[in-house]
Amino acid sequence: MKNNIKKHNALTDAKTGKLSLRSDKLINALYLLYIREGESFKVSVTELRDLLELKSGKYGDDIASRLKEIRDYSIEFKNVKLSSGNYSYFVDSFIHSFGIERGARNFYEISISGKFIEAFKQKMGYTPLDLEICNKFKTKYGLKLYEMYKRYYSLPNNEGKGVGKISKSREDLNEIFGTIYKTPSEIKRGIDRGLKEIEKITGEFINCFYHKGERVFIFSWHQKEKYPKLRIPYKRIDEFIDWYLNHHEKLKISSILKYKQELKRKIIEDEFNELDKFYRGMLQWKYKLLPSEYFDVESGKYSDFKN
DNA sequence: TCGCGTCATGAAGACTATCT
């Protein structure tokens, strides 16, 4: 079973740093259940234990107290628009309620606050997180930084292709971690521990240094190319497929959708033999451009152009 | 050179996970 979850960015950003590490992980696990089961569900202690990848043992009391911790941890929202109305101020916590039915000690009845999730969804974007990886973290610095890294991983930036970058002030990081460090060096010690752990667990190396002038920590990392074999700009693919279908001798195609999907896959994997011929044709006839202006002989790739 | 703010560092003690 693969426990991939999409954790909302706001949930990643939420000031959950004040919660203990296991409670933070528990939120991730509960969010997975929420996606799977809806707002209310019953879950066994054993299943939660497995989701948290804890060793076998009795965790009933421990998990119960953490559920209470999350239940009591409220977050403030300002100016949110919910289905129930517009609020200038709104306070809620992730767990709406949880209970243990008499005679069913090993089951929790949990109700997640839909309004809370809805309030979070005011913001854009989701961060895909792998619960199995998240659960390997032993330090909250590692976990919080990893969540941040995954969130910002492919964000475009000015540093040129292949590099991801994000800067955070000491105040930002104190909020993320739930700490009150007064100096960069103090917080850097935690960052270093966290980044070291990320490298150990995922093999991904993230660089971090303190920029004295701007008074921010700058995190940077190498972005792997998403489609290393693709030779034309990604955003031109659909346009090119249409061009190809319109300028190719009539094909007998039973499902145009499936045909397009397969063609796209071939283009991305660079298995489409007529790519150069037809892409050059499109450049020439549709845009009056010569491929020599946009074709890099060394890499065999076409760079993008205006229009 | 004095005062000021900023900072790095060590140390102490609290906390946590894990093993037996």
Add this chain to the structure above:
DNA sequence: AGATAGTCTTCATGACGCGA
């Protein structure tokens, strides 16, 4: 449950740079 190793927080201290 107790021991232990590692993590985390906080504080005191002194260094550093900068402008007056």
